Every structure is written in C-alpha cells, then in structure tokens.
Amino acid sequence: FVCCISFWILFSQGKAPAYHLILEGILILWIIRLIFSKTYKLQERSDLTPKEKEELIEEWQPEPLVPPVSKDHPALNYNIVSGPPTHKIVVNGKECINFASFNFLGLLDNEKVKSAAQASLKKYGVGTCGPRGFYGTFDVHLELEDRLAKFMRTEEAIIYSYGFATIASAIPAYSKRGDIVFVDEAACFAIQKGLQASRSNIKLFKHNDMTDLERLLKEQETEDQKNPRKARVTRRFIVVEGLYMNTGDICPLPELIKLKYKYKVRIFLEESLSFGVLGEHGRGITEHFGINIDDIDLISANMENSLASIGGFCCGRSFIIDHQRLSGQGYCFSASLPPLLAAAAIEALNIMEDNPDIFQTLRAKCKRIHRALQGISGLRVVGESFSPALHLRLEDSYGSRENDVKLLKRIVDYCVNRGIALTQARYLEKEEKCLPSPRTRTGQSCFWIPFSSNYKNKCFTLYSEFHFRY
Known part of the structure; x- marks a missing residue:
C-alpha cells in the first residue's frame, strides 16, 4: 500500500527518475503476485491398502532397547559378597583375604x-x-x-x-x-x-x-x-x-x-x-x-x-x-x-x-604389599609403594584388549577360588577420553591381619602358579 502511494505521488509530480519508477513498479507487481499466489501446494496422496499395511507391519523389526551383550559380560557375571568388608570376606560362599576393598582405614566394621x-x-x-x-x-x-x-x-x-x-x-x-x-x-x-x-x-x-x-x-x-x-x-x-x-x-x-x-x-x-x-x-x-x-x-x-x-x-x-x-x-x-x-x-x-598412628600403619603395610607383589612373572605393579590402591597389569599384551581382559578375569577367578579376593578394573570404554590398559586393582587396609610372610608367599605362589599353568 505504501509503495503504491509513493509510486502514484512520484509519477503524478514527475519528479522521480525513470529507473526509480521502474523499480517501484516491479515491487508493486511482486507484492500483488505474493498476495494472490497460494502459500502451499497440495500434494497428491495415495492411501495404503489394508494388505499393504499388514505387509509393512510384518516386515518391521523393532530396535532393541539395549544393545545385545555376550554371556561373559561382567554385568551378568558378578561375585556375591556376604558380611562386612573386613580383612576377610566371604565371596560366593568362600572365605577370602580381602584385597579388593577401598576400606583403607578399616572403619566400615568399626x-x-x-x-x-x-x-x-x-x-x-x-x-x-x-x-x-x-x-x-x-x-x-x-x-x-x-x-x-x-x-x-x-x-x-x-x-x-x-x-x-x-x-x-x-x-x-x-x-x-x-x-x-x-x-x-x-x-x-x-x-x-x-x-x-x-x-x-x-x-x-x-x-x-x-x-x-x-x-x-x-x-x-x-x-x-x-x-x-x-x-x-x-x-x-x-x-x-x-x-x-x-x-x-x-x-x-x-x-x-x-x-x-x-x-x-x-x-x-x-x-x-x-x-x-x-x-x-x-x-x-x-x-x-x-x-x-x-x-x-x-x-x-x-x-x-x-x-x-x-x-x-x-x-x-x-x-x-x-x-x-x-x-x-x-x-x-x-x-x-x-x-x-x-x-x-x-x-x-x-x-x-x-589415632594418627593409623596412617603410618597403612603406609607401612602398603609398602610391604608392594614389595611382596614385585617379580611376578607376566605382571607388573603400577602405582606408588605407599598408595593403598595398587594396579597389576600385564607386561605384554596377548594380541588384543579383549584377550587381555579375559586373561585378567581368569587370574581374578583363579585367586578367588584359592582364597584371595581381587577385583578387575572396569571402564566405560566408549566414553573414556584416554582408556587405561586392562588391569586388576587391589586395595589395602591398615586394619588387616599383620601381613605375614605366609600371606606374601600365598599371593606370590598363586600368581606364579597361574602363569606357569596358563
């Protein structure tokens, strides 16, 4: 409407140059076209027959709510611990020395x-x-x-x-x-x-x-x-x-x-x-x-x-x-x-x-356990000697991450069956920024039974026996 009025005023007074009048005329024609043109076009629609609908329904396969997992997935195979997590725990009905807990000061059963x-x-x-x-x-x-x-x-x-x-x-x-x-x-x-x-x-x-x-x-x-x-x-x-x-x-x-x-x-x-x-x-x-x-x-x-x-x-x-x-x-x-x-x-x-002495006791036992786990064939201790969370990882890979994880799982199961409770480090592999290598994770507590040479020999013997046999 404004364009039409301005065009009429300029045309009647004869003050506008020719190119300006031409531009105004084109704008007026474009506006008229927009007003009278349809905003959308109806598309031809063909409804499916009942038979075609049934065929499509039969062919459709819904996606699973969760991705399929193998029977060996850790979420489907877990150990059951009975009783408080003290220096000894009962795993799947068997009493074990507790190397799997992060109960560092032993206060869970205090x-x-x-x-x-x-x-x-x-x-x-x-x-x-x-x-x-x-x-x-x-x-x-x-x-x-x-x-x-x-x-x-x-x-x-x-x-x-x-x-x-x-x-x-x-x-x-x-x-x-x-x-x-x-x-x-x-x-x-x-x-x-x-x-x-x-x-x-x-x-x-x-x-x-x-x-x-x-x-x-x-x-x-x-x-x-x-x-x-x-x-x-x-x-x-x-x-x-x-x-x-x-x-x-x-x-x-x-x-x-x-x-x-x-x-x-x-x-x-x-x-x-x-x-x-x-x-x-x-x-x-x-x-x-x-x-x-x-x-x-x-x-x-x-x-x-x-x-x-x-x-x-x-x-x-x-x-x-x-x-x-x-x-x-x-x-x-x-x-x-x-x-x-x-x-x-x-x-x-x-x-x-x-009781500030408990921290010195914890560090002393961590160092003794660290020393006890040194020299095991095929495994290497990772972490500080005074850290209560130690990692045991394979010195050499067995071809793939999957094979390494399976081997560590067998080591953990082997030790649990013989009275030493360990845990395997788990990661969300697709979400980790820098995925750590497969390893077992051990935890120490200052309120364990005194770490005698018998425990040391038992741990060393079990690890060595496993690698000798497998």
Missing part, C-alpha cells in the same frame, strides 16, 4: 562408627526427603561441614550426598563455556563427566608430565597476547588428582604450584584416594608435601574410602564454597546426605584425629 550411625538412625530416621535448600539441612550436616573444614584447615566445607557427583558438580560450578581447563589425561571418570558438563575448552596433558603441561600453558599465553580483551574474561584451571584412581601415581604438586603462579591459573585437586591416606594426620597430598593448603583453590574428595560413609565434600575459602551452594548441581538438586551417614563420617573423623 563398632564406634556403627554405634554413631545407629543412634542417628533412631533420632532422625532414614532419610532427609529433600535437598539442602528445601528442608534437607540437618544439624549433623552443619556439624560435619564444620568438622571437615577444621580437619583440613580451610575456611569452609560443603558436603554432597554422592561421591561421584562431588567433583562432577564442582567443576561446572566454576568453569563455563569459553573457559580453559588443563587436565591430566589419566583423570578419573568423575572428573571427565564434570568437564563434559562444563562445556569448557579441554586441553589434555600427558600423565604427570609437567613439561607437556607447561608447553600447553605457553601456547595459551601466546594466544592470550593476540587477543587480550578475550583473555581478560577467560578463566583457566588445572585439574589433577592427589593419587590417581586409574594409575595409583601421585601428582607432582610442588611443580604444579610453581606453574600456577607463573601462568596465573587455578588448581582443582581431587583427593578421593589421598584423603585419609597421605600426610602425618591424613589430610592428603598438601600435608604430604608440606604445601600451604591456601595455595589450592579447591579440594574435593569422597567419603567412601577412608571415612566409612557415603558422599563427598569440597573445602576451601568461604567465597569459593558459598558459590557451590547455589551453583553445585549435585548439592542443589539431590536429596541431602542421610543423617546416619553424616554421623558415621563424624565418628570416623574422631577416630582419625585420636
């Missing part, structure tokens, strides 16, 4: 811990029926957070109801899209899921290789110099583990601290294996190396290894922890930790504080 949990159960009931922000906060939760903060010598702590979700929630609470995370390629699966949820730019460096990490940091520094405006709003993190779940190695924390201040990055430390293990009082890798805990921006650990409970915690400065109370997804949207488990963790902390 009478004080069980009594504290039972008293809490009578007082509070089983669960909390809500997240922390919605009537899910009990006084024992606040007490546990306060005790953890004091034990770790940090300003504040926050607890989660599930160990895996702790670091997986903490990472995306701070690192967002566009941020950069430098992570060790041997990082555990929980860290990988946290990185995936953060949608940050992930840069993997070789396992415990500080030269490779510094190379990546220098490259990033060069990129930042090209675009300083973007660099000012980009956050950079280094994510490592104190003791690596997938390797049993300890991270070189002193070197990481130097790189932190040199290249201005933040460090997130996952200490699920090192908390309650390393250090004179079990405070983890910072105490082990004598490093000020304030040099670490965030420490995360689960309570499922040393504290004989469930869940996890993060600790650090108050403004860092407070941010998680609104941004940590596992904290905001999950039902809070059952009070009985919080009470059990508090009692476990009491035992750790009252």
Whole structure:
C-alpha cells in the first residue's frame, strides 16, 4: 500500500527518475503476485491398502532397547559378597583375604562408627526427603561441614550426598563455556563427566608430565597476547588428582604450584584416594608435601574410602564454597546426605584425629604389599609403594584388549577360588577420553591381619602358579 502511494505521488509530480519508477513498479507487481499466489501446494496422496499395511507391519523389526551383550559380560557375571568388608570376606560362599576393598582405614566394621550411625538412625530416621535448600539441612550436616573444614584447615566445607557427583558438580560450578581447563589425561571418570558438563575448552596433558603441561600453558599465553580483551574474561584451571584412581601415581604438586603462579591459573585437586591416606594426620597430598593448603583453590574428595560413609565434600575459602551452594548441581538438586551417614563420617573423623598412628600403619603395610607383589612373572605393579590402591597389569599384551581382559578375569577367578579376593578394573570404554590398559586393582587396609610372610608367599605362589599353568 505504501509503495503504491509513493509510486502514484512520484509519477503524478514527475519528479522521480525513470529507473526509480521502474523499480517501484516491479515491487508493486511482486507484492500483488505474493498476495494472490497460494502459500502451499497440495500434494497428491495415495492411501495404503489394508494388505499393504499388514505387509509393512510384518516386515518391521523393532530396535532393541539395549544393545545385545555376550554371556561373559561382567554385568551378568558378578561375585556375591556376604558380611562386612573386613580383612576377610566371604565371596560366593568362600572365605577370602580381602584385597579388593577401598576400606583403607578399616572403619566400615568399626563398632564406634556403627554405634554413631545407629543412634542417628533412631533420632532422625532414614532419610532427609529433600535437598539442602528445601528442608534437607540437618544439624549433623552443619556439624560435619564444620568438622571437615577444621580437619583440613580451610575456611569452609560443603558436603554432597554422592561421591561421584562431588567433583562432577564442582567443576561446572566454576568453569563455563569459553573457559580453559588443563587436565591430566589419566583423570578419573568423575572428573571427565564434570568437564563434559562444563562445556569448557579441554586441553589434555600427558600423565604427570609437567613439561607437556607447561608447553600447553605457553601456547595459551601466546594466544592470550593476540587477543587480550578475550583473555581478560577467560578463566583457566588445572585439574589433577592427589593419587590417581586409574594409575595409583601421585601428582607432582610442588611443580604444579610453581606453574600456577607463573601462568596465573587455578588448581582443582581431587583427593578421593589421598584423603585419609597421605600426610602425618591424613589430610592428603598438601600435608604430604608440606604445601600451604591456601595455595589450592579447591579440594574435593569422597567419603567412601577412608571415612566409612557415603558422599563427598569440597573445602576451601568461604567465597569459593558459598558459590557451590547455589551453583553445585549435585548439592542443589539431590536429596541431602542421610543423617546416619553424616554421623558415621563424624565418628570416623574422631577416630582419625585420636589415632594418627593409623596412617603410618597403612603406609607401612602398603609398602610391604608392594614389595611382596614385585617379580611376578607376566605382571607388573603400577602405582606408588605407599598408595593403598595398587594396579597389576600385564607386561605384554596377548594380541588384543579383549584377550587381555579375559586373561585378567581368569587370574581374578583363579585367586578367588584359592582364597584371595581381587577385583578387575572396569571402564566405560566408549566414553573414556584416554582408556587405561586392562588391569586388576587391589586395595589395602591398615586394619588387616599383620601381613605375614605366609600371606606374601600365598599371593606370590598363586600368581606364579597361574602363569606357569596358563
């Protein structure tokens, strides 16, 4: 309508050039065409006959809800453990020496811990029926957070109801899209899921290789110099583990601290294996190396290894922890930790504080077991001698990963049948960023029966006998 009026005014006054009038006329004709043309064309439709429908239904094959699995899949073949996981356990009705548990301090069967949990159960009931922000906060939760903060010598702590979700929630609470995370390629699966949820730019460096990490940091520094405006709003993190779940190695924390201040990055430390293990009082890798805990921006650990409970915690400065109370997804949207488990963790902390010698006992037994497993034909011990989580992997591959896994499964079954309980490390092969090689995983506890030469000879003899026969 506006085009028609302007065209008529310009034409009647004779002030517009010819090309302008031609353009206006074309626009008017195009508008008229759009008004009177159909917006869609009806397509010819032919309905199927009843016979054709029946034939299509007979030919259709639905896809399975889950992919087919072999009868040898570990989910279909599992061992059944009876009784508490002490130094001896009953596996499939047979008593075995326990080399499979991560009950490092032996507190799962501690009478004080069980009594504290039972008293809490009578007082509070089983669960909390809500997240922390919605009537899910009990006084024992606040007490546990306060005790953890004091034990770790940090300003504040926050607890989660599930160990895996702790670091997986903490990472995306701070690192967002566009941020950069430098992570060790041997990082555990929980860290990988946290990185995936953060949608940050992930840069993997070789396992415990500080030269490779510094190379990546220098490259990033060069990129930042090209675009300083973007660099000012980009956050950079280094994510490592104190003791690596997938390797049993300890991270070189002193070197990481130097790189932190040199290249201005933040460090997130996952200490699920090192908390309650390393250090004179079990405070983890910072105490082990004598490093000020304030040099670490965030420490995360689960309570499922040393504290004989469930869940996890993060600790650090108050403004860092407070941010998680609104941004940590596992904290905001999950039902809070059952009070009985919080009470059990508090009692476990009491035992750790009252008996600091248990950490020296644990390390001494770990070293003795490490020495005892050396020299086994065909197998190599992986991990630090003071790590309670040791890995046994094949020295040479047997042609494929599938063959290696089957051989390790036979070793585990062979040992279980002869009174030694081991466990095989399992991975989600299609989802792991850097898939570790097949291996068995052993766990130690400081409350085992004294590790005598008879146990050493039995372990060595069984492994050697297996390789001699197979």
